[in-house]
Amino acid sequence: MLEPSKKDKITSDLLRSIRLTNSFKAWMAFLTVALIICLGAYVMQLNKGLVVTGLGDYVSWGMYISNFVFFVATSLIGMLISAVLGLSGQKWASPLARMAEIIALAFAAVAGLVIVSDMGRPDRLLNVFIYGRVQSPIVWDITVVTVYVLISTLFLYIPLIPDLKICHDKIEKLHPLARKAYKVLSLNYVGSHEQDLIIKRLTRAIAIFIIPVAFAIHTVTSWLFANTSRVGWDSTIFGPYFITGAFVSGTSAIVIAMYFFRKNYKLEDYITHDHFDKIGKLLVLVSLVYLYFNLNEYMVPGYKMKRFEAFHINALFTGAHAFLFWSVQLFGLVIPIILLIFSKMRKPLPLLIIACCVFVGGWFKRYIIVVPTMEHPYLPIQNVPLNFKVYSPTLIEVLVTFAPMIMVLLIISTLAKIIPIIPIQETIEELEEDASH
Amino acid sequence: MVGNEEQPKKRTRREFLQQIGIVGLGSALGGSAILAAFNYDKNKTDSQRIRVLTAQNELHEINHGDLHDVNPQKPVQLTYLQQQGREGLEGKRFVMVIDLSKCQNARKCMAACQNAHHLRPEQHHINVLKMEETENTPPYYMPKPCQHCDNPPCVAVCPVDATFKRQDGIVLIDNERCIGCRFCIAACPYSARIFNWTEPINAQVDKDLEYNVELNVPQKKGTISKCLFSADQVRLGKLPYCVSACPNGVYYFGDENEDAVTNGTTKETFRFKKLLEDNGGYTLMPELGTKPRVYYLPPKGKSVPFKESDKEEAAERLHHT
Numbered sequence: 001m002l003e004p005s006k007k008d009k010i011t012s013d014l015l016r017s018i019r020l021t022n023s024f025k026a027w028m029a030f031l032t033v034a035l036i037i038c039l040g041a042y043v044m045q046l047n048k049g050l051v052v053t054g055l056g057d058y059v060s061w062g063m064y065i066s067n068f069v070f071f072v073a074t075s076l077i078g079m080l081i082s083a084v085l086g087l088s089g090q091k092w093a094s095p096l097a098r099m100a101e102i103i104a105l106a107f108a109a110v111a112g113l114v115i116v117s118d119m120g121r122p123d124r125l126l127n128v129f130i131y132g133r134v135q136s137p138i139v140w141d142i143t144v145v146t147v148y149v150l151i152s153t154l155f156l157y158i159p160l161i162p163d164l165k166i167c168h169d170k171i172e173k174l175h176p177l178a179r180k181a182y183k184v185l186s187l188n189y190v191g192s193h194e195q196d197l198i199i200k201r202l203t204r205a206i207a208i209f210i211i212p213v214a215f216a217i218h219t220v221t222s223w224l225f226a227n228t229s230r231v232g233w234d235s236t237i238f239g240p241y242f243i244t245g246a247f248v249s250g251t252s253a254i255v256i257a258m259y260f261f262r263k264n265y266k267l268e269d270y271i272t273h274d275h276f277d278k279i280g281k282l283l284v285l286v287s288l289v290y291l292y293f294n295l296n297e298y299m300v301p302g303y304k305m306k307r308f309e310a311f312h313i314n315a316l317f318t319g320a321h322a323f324l325f326w327s328v329q330l331f332g333l334v335i336p337i338i339l340l341i342f343s344k345m346r347k348p349l350p351l352l353i354i355a356c357c358v359f360v361g362g363w364f365k366r367y368i369i370v371v372p373t374m375e376h377p378y379l380p381i382q383n384v385p386l387n388f389k390v391y392s393p394t395l396i397e398v399l400v401t402f403a404p405m406i407m408v409l410l411i412i413s414t415l416a417k418i419i420p421i422i423p424i425q426e427t428i429e430e431l432e433e434d435a436s437h
Numbered sequence: 438m439v440g441n442e443e444q445p446k447k448r449t450r451r452e453f454l455q456q457i458g459i460v461g462l463g464s465a466l467g468g469s470a471i472l473a474a475f476n477y478d479k480n481k482t483d484s485q486r487i488r489v490l491t492a493q494n495e496l497h498e499i500n501h502g503d504l505h506d507v508n509p510q511k512p513v514q515l516t517y518l519q520q521q522g523r524e525g526l527e528g529k530r531f532v533m534v535i536d537l538s539k540c541q542n543a544r545k546c547m548a549a550c551q552n553a554h555h556l557r558p559e560q561h562h563i564n565v566l567k568m569e570e571t572e573n574t575p576p577y578y579m580p581k582p583c584q585h586c587d588n589p590p591c592v593a594v595c596p597v598d599a600t601f602k603r604q605d606g607i608v609l610i611d612n613e614r615c616i617g618c619r620f621c622i623a624a625c626p627y628s629a630r631i632f633n634w635t636e637p638i639n640a641q642v643d644k645d646l647e648y649n650v651e652l653n654v655p656q657k658k659g660t661i662s663k664c665l666f667s668a669d670q671v672r673l674g675k676l677p678y679c680v681s682a683c684p685n686g687v688y689y690f691g692d693e694n695e696d697a698v699t700n701g702t703t704k705e706t707f708r709f710k711k712l713l714e715d716n717g718g719y720t721l722m723p724e725l726g727t728k729p730r731v732y733y734l735p736p737k738g739k740s741v742p743f744k745e746s747d748k749e750e751a752a753e754r755l756h757h758t
Contacts, residue, residue, distance in 0.1 A: 049658045050617075051635035057560075060619040060632060120617020120632065120659030124597075127616050131597040138596035138620055228590065228624045229725050311754065377628045378722060379581060380754055382566050383547075384559050 007428055011170055014420045014427070017265040018171060024417060031410050038403035041396045042117060050120055053397040056388035058381050059374040063393050063401045064118035066366040070249065071111035071404065072145065072221045073242065073362070077250025078104025078152055079214035080286075083207040091430065092278055095270055095422045099257050101156040102421075103250070106411035108149045108217075110404045112142075117400050137223045144216045151213055155206045158199060162425035165189045178418075218242045225369070231301075232312045232373035241293040247286035248333075249362035255279055255355035257412070259348055261421050270422050273347060280346030283358070287337045294329065311376045320390070321372045328368055332361015493587075494530065494694065519611060522650025522668065525603025530730075531666055532606070533582065533680070534689035534698050534712060537736035540565065540578040541685050542744065549682030554662065555639040555654050560631045562664035563679050567751035576743045576751035577736035580687060582679065583608060583629040583664035584721060584729035591621035591630065600661070606693070606730050607668050611650050612660040621661060626725050630663045666690075676701050693730075 045052050055062050081100035085093040116122050132139045168182035189195055219239040226238035235241070258279065262271040301309040302317070316325045336354045339345045345354065371391055375381075381389045393401075485501040515523070542565050550562045562582065569576040585608050592602050599614035600621055622630045636658050637643070643655035651668035667677030671690075675681070680688040680701030691698030691709055699706045712718065716734040723729075743751070 049633070049635045053634075055634065057622065057631045058628060060622040115618075118618070120619070121615065124614075124616045127597045127599075127614060131599075131614065133596060133598050136594050136596040136620070138594070138618060142596075224620070225623075227594070229626050230623070374623070378626050379628050380566055380568070381628070382750060383561060383564055388559070 006431075010428055010431075011166060011424055013267075013269065014422050014424045015167065015171055017421065018167065018417065018419075019173070020417075024413070027413060028410070031406055031413070035403060035406045035410065038399045038406060041399035042403060044396055045117075045400060046122070052394060053400075054387065054391050054393045055397075056391070057384065058377060058388050059371060059391035061118070061370055061374060062391055063367065063397050064114060066363070066370045067401050067404065068111055068114040068118070069221055069242070069366040069370065070363050071107045071114055071408075072218055073246035073249045073366070074253050075104045075107035075111065075148070075152070075250070076214050076218055076243070076246040077254050078108075078155065079210050080247055080250055081254060082155060083210050083214075087204075087207055092275065094426055094430065096254060096258065096275065096279070097426075098156070098160070098419075098423050099261065099421055100250075100254055101152060102412055102415045103253055103257060105149065105152045105156055106408045106415075107253075108145060108152055109411070110407045111145060112149075113407070114404045117403070137220060137227055140220045141217070141224065144213060144220050148210075148213050148217045151206060151210050155203075155210055158206065159203045159423060159426070160419060161186055161189050161199060162191065162196075163420050163423060165191070166424050167420070215243060218246050225373075230373050231308045231376055231378075232369075235297060237293060237296055241290075241297055244286065244290040244293050245362070245365065248283070248290045248358060251279065251283045251286055252355040252358035252362065255283065255351055256359060259352040259355075261416065262348070265421065267422060270427065276348050276351050277343065277346045280340050280351050283351075283355070284337055284340045287333055287340075287358070291333050291337065294333070308376065308378055312372060315372050315376065316368070320375075321368060324364055325368055328361045328364045331357050332365060333358070516647070518647060518649050518651070519613065522609060523601060523603065523611070525605040525607060525668075526672060527604065528694060529605040529671075530693040531585070531671060532691060532693045532698065532709060533585075533666070533677075533731045534709070534718065534734060535580055535731065536687050536689070536716070536734040537577050537579055538734065538739050539685045539687045540580060540736075541741045542567075542578045542747065543684055545682040545684055546580060546679035546688070549678040550664070553667070553678040554652065554665075555637060555643060555656055556631075556662070557638045560662070562629075562631070562662070567747045569748075569751040569755060572752075572755055575736070576748055577739070578743070578747075579733070580679070581627065581629070581721075582731060583666070584627050584727065584731045585664075585666055587728035587730060588726055590624040590626065590727060594620045594624045596620065600663075603668075605671075607666045607671075608663075609650055609665055609668060610653060610661050610663055612653060612657045612662065613648055615657075615660040617659040617661070619661070626722060626727065627729075630661055633658050633660055633662060
């Protein structure tokens, strides 16, 4: 049995972050102002039409769709950390589970909005539900993303119930309404053996169920591209290629989150160097798998150089997109893999820097998947203005692309302010288990 | 003592369950008898033989009972023009034949089309391309309308049934339904589709017009537009705008069922299959399985040479391989 004083210390440590600080207010104010500016850009787009973007009749999907793919990708981290590592008995990852779930929920929920920002007629969004056709991969995508958001919400909420009770009982100086909210949300949890059993079983069931759903969301997202006959997209490995890429982006996202939460919330005792070391190794593993898929995806058409694929491959390897393509492959994948082999590089700060590179590289990787293909249709692009032939995003488009990212930060910051970012109950239980062995 | 008290209870429950079992079995038997009788009756009427014409133009005889409505949810709240535009012309299978040996890049087709459908100068339902396949093969002009595929990738991917294939073979777009996701643009291998990125050119003039699916006018901001085989003209028995505008006899248009196509310039009518047979007709990228309804005759024996000034653009893509 754990000493009560130690229990109290853990509880107070992990609850410490749940209070309004000035720095938090300033951060939220900054995000809100930034979001308003970006939404202003979106209003301009609504008024004038998508002409305010750099898109044209040939490159008709650009930053927004790249962003959508990136968001869906990053949201897969919830499944990887909480479900895959959790179910396979990787106990070290359990303090990271909630963080992963928050990231997953935020990215998945906002991904839907990213798609709306790309629509020419967002006012007709309901048509998808009124006239939805089961043949269209877009309808599949909407279905699975919605399911994933719902399951992710449950996956965050169900294991959170004991902690909500702790929040209700242990936080001092709490607004009565907030205390009431914690009480309602904790669903009369009293810590009885039966209740704990229900929560454990339910969590396990969701953890199992979320794996195929997460695979589905990103596989279907890849099919938006692979189900066309365009060069660069017409690939049978797009499903696993996207899934493995998603693990890379997601893992880099959680490294960034770990670093900042650890630092800002003084969680050094809970998110240790060992966690960074292990998650760094995980990043190497998933990056290696992704590198392997990249090799397949580019080497095979690159070897054959079939006529139309040659336009595409040439543009990527040596042409207009070569700089971005090689930067992404090198700085977003190859160099991080090499660096992370050394244990020194898996310390918090170096790992953060590497993860940022991988994360940004991951975004541009989606851009490289989406845009160059659209610049290389089967028939020549002629009799149209130059900006239809070569895509270059506009400032408005960049701002509208930032809006969802700001929303994600807002959601993560808010959630991390009202619930303990590290599971309290679970941490105590695990320490008790260790002590009893 | 406790056991004694429970005994009678258990017995009653068992009896109760037995009774339920008998009643349940009875109703199941009765129900299946009724169902069997109903099915027998249904099969009797369903065994009538009827003849149906498939989209591939083959006549089959099937049991009436095998007939299924493929689109049981009929579109709701459609205007008369939308309804008529979605149904198309009964008994027709429209085709176009483009004779590349005649095209001189006069671009009258493009102008007539843009004029009819209220398009901006950079918006092309039909686009005359300067083509050159390899370094030693000659360049040629290739007008490229929508191919009105019989297996259209654009229709497959549309999430809201805004673009559809009609019984007469024409693929149309309903811009009152379109959500502007542009998945169809991504899916089309012929780059046949365009998007209204901004307010259409005639937005002010057209704002009181009733929307005609077969003309796609008025054009709407944030929606797709594409070649319609001039569905409004063919309904009147006329040739498409581009076909009649061509001064060089490039275009033939007609009905596959009648096996007849009419040249837009000379107004001469030919046997469709014979025309293809005599001139080596082909379709664009047949390997993609899209089954176009636009056929091409090869650029053989051109009367007017390819313009020197267009050669550079035609050869542009050769340098990239």
